[in-house]
Structures are given as structure tokens and as C-alpha cells.
Amino acid sequence: MPTPHRTTVRRQLLALFAALLPLLAALLVAAPAAGARTEAADAVPAATLTEVTDFGTNPSNLRMYVYVPENVAAKPAILVAVHWCTGSGPDMYNGTEYDTLADQYGFVVLYPSVTRSSKCFDVSSPQALRRDGGSDPVGIRSMVDWATRTYDADPGRVFATGISSGAMMTNVLLGDYPDVFAAGAAFAGVPFGCFATTDGSEWNSACAQGTVTRTAQQWGDTARAAFPGYTGPRPRMQLWHGTEDDVLRYPNLGEMIKQWANVQGVGPTPAATDSPQSGWTRTRYGGTGDRAPVEAISLQGFGHNLYGYGMAARVLAFFGLDSGGPTPQPQPGACKVGVTTNAWNTGLTASVTLTNTSSTAVNGWRLGFTLPTGQAITNGWGATYAPSSGAVTATNASYNAALAPGASVSLGYQANHTGNSAAPGAFTLNGTACTAG
Secondary structure (H helix, E strand, O other): OOOHHHHHHHHHHHHHHHHHHHHHHHHHHHOOOOOOOOHHHHOOOOOOOEEEOOOOOOOOOOEEEEEOOOOOOOOOOEEEEEOOOOOOHHHHHHHOOHHHHHHHHOOEEEEEEOOOOOOOOOOOOOOOOOOOOOOHHHHHHHHHHHHHHHHOOOOOOEEEEEEOHHHHHHHHHHHHOOOOOOEEEEEOOOOOOOOOOOOOOOOOHHHHOOOOOOOHHHHHHHHHOOOOOOOOOOOEEEEEEEOOOOOOOOHHHHHHHHHHHHHHOOOOOOOEEEOOOOOEEEEEEOOOOOOOOEEEEEEOOOOOOOOOOOHHHHHHHHHOOOOOOOOOOOOOOOEEEEEEEEEOOOEEEEEEEEEEOOOOOEEOOEEEEEOOOOOEEEEEEOEEEEOOOOEEEEEEOOOOOEEOOOOEEEEEEEEEOOOOOOOOOOEEEOOEEOEEO
């Protein structure tokens, strides 16, 4: 039989435990689960266009609107949708289908909105045409950074699209931030730097009239000058233009093709031409599939206001957003690539050795590199290669997909060249830069 003292202690302990139970339950309910939404994400209601303030550095006082679907994907992609002159972020939201497509595919849409009186984006000032120089591109970059943090978004799947002034800004964003944007789609725009002015004017009549012409190399150098020293992958570009555009005239399409083909390191001759719809001519450069390095759609008889229902779905196909997104590839800690070439008059062979120098096994690899201008792969071994020129990806064969730590794999290709028989200068393994050796 328990003593009176022990009975009293036991009762006190039971009373204390009973008092603590509600507190423990409350703490368990309040504790954030692993991977829980951030506080900022909880402040944005799903499936509703919502304005976000205090998103970061914003030198030109842009406003930011965001649309997040009910079923946002894990590590979602981000799409920046940029409005036209006199428009706004809500106008872009109401006038396009990106929100309903986000509902279907789970990505996040950002709608920047201009507050200056013209309601046009700054695509002409020296500040706008260099990385982190100030003005609108810096504010848009801040929006992307905010969304990446808030939704744990995939930094490798950030895209931009725009109409008119927004199309010009799409060109600017891809030039200023090639390390941020994976691809862009510009509806009725002009090349990066074409609208440049030094007198404070937002309008460049010569460019608008389509009388500014440069070589592909000159246009490419203009875009590359926005981020001097950058040697990483460059974003792909999809271009839309009407033949009867009387605001930003049709010759601008040809100049944009020259610019982005040069930036991608591919030739100006189409790799494929077709007509996906009556009156449309689609040309692809550096590849023949939906994700070619450069794609241009010329619309016969269309004026400046060319955007129409259904076009956004073609944008998503070009971006690769018309699915749940690519399966994340294993990321090695380090890798090394060695290349030897053997060249003759118009051809060459390249032998490549890829080594996993990390302590983590790689199960499935994609080796990325850019061929020098004028080279095109005719056949290869140890991997499949696509596209044949420009920014190429070599994907493992079934028999060599596994790379243990310290293990190497040999692959190679044969290519034609027009005088430059050099080996590629940089490689990435599943998106991670490799050392040469």
C-alpha cells in the first residue's frame, strides 16, 4: 500500500502533466513541418492575383503582382509575364492565359507593372542595358529572387515573356541576366540594345522603323556586353512578329534572329522551317525540336497586336513547361573533362573523357557544352547529342549511365567545321560546371 507522501507526489505529477498536455499539443500544431511554406507564401492567397510589396531592390518603383496556383508544384518554375506600353501587370494577367496554364502545370507567374507615366518599360537607358545597372531590370530580378526564396522555386527554370514593350524587356532581361533566365518569348519586340538612347528619351524611332541593321556578330556582342566576362549557358529565345507591324516594324524580327542565333553560337540558316498554322512561318535555328536554341514565328498579315489565344501554349512548349517539368538530375560535387581533337580540311573528331571527381555517385548524366561557330556534329559515340550545333547536350547511353566517385567515361563525336576546329572551352555535368584537364 503506497504511503501518504508518495500518493501526494504522484497526484502532483499527474496534475502537472495534465496541465502541460494542452501546451504540448499547441506547440506540436504550431511547429512548422519540413518543407513548410514560408511566411511570405502564406500571405499570398492561392489562385488570386496578389500585389507584393517590399520584395527587394526596386530602383524604378515597379509594382509586383504574383499568381500562385492552388496546386503549386514542388520546386516550381517561375514565369515573368511583362506587359505592353500603357498596360499594367493586372492587364497582362487579364489579357493572357498564363494563370490558367499555371493552374494546369503548377508554375508561379510574376507580373511586373510600370508606374512611370508612359507605362512603358525602360529598355533604352544605359542603366537598363547592363547587369545590375539600375532601372527596371533590377526590380524584376528582385521579384524573381523573392519568388525563388518564397516558393523554393527551381532557379534553373526561370522564364520571361512579354508583348511589345514587354517583348523588348524580355530581350533586355535575357541580355542582362543570362544566368537567371533559361529562355524567353518575345511578341513584337526589338533586339537587345536596339532601343538604346543617351538623351533620356524612351523612344528610338530608327529602331522602331526597322532601319537599325547590324551584323550577327555586332548584335551578339551588344547583348554579351551587358554582362562582361560571363561564359556560362545562354538563354534560348522564341520570337513572334507580324509582317504588317507598323509600330515596331517587321525587319526587327530578322535582326533579333541574327542576335540570338549569334549569342547561341548557331548559324543564321534555319535548321527547320514549317507552317504550324495557316499564315505562319516557323523557322528554327541550331535545332529542329520544340526547344531549339532560337525559334521565330512570322505571322503573315498580322500587325503589332498579334498576341492571340493559344499562343501561350506554344510558349510553354518552347520553355518545356507543358508538363510537370524535367526530372531533377543528380548533381555531382565536382567533375573534370578532358578533350583531344583531330582535325582535317573540313572535319574533325573529338575524344572526350568525363570524370566524376566528387564523392557522390552519378546515376544518369547530361554533359553540356557549346560548339565553336561553324561546327556541326555528324555522328557520335558513348552518348546521344542534341542539337548538332550551338549549345549541345550529350546524354548518357544505357550502358554508361552510372558514374561512381572517381570513375570516368569515354565518349566522342565527329563534326564538320568551316575553319574553326577548336574543342569546346567549357562543360557542365547535370548543370554543374566542370574543370578542364
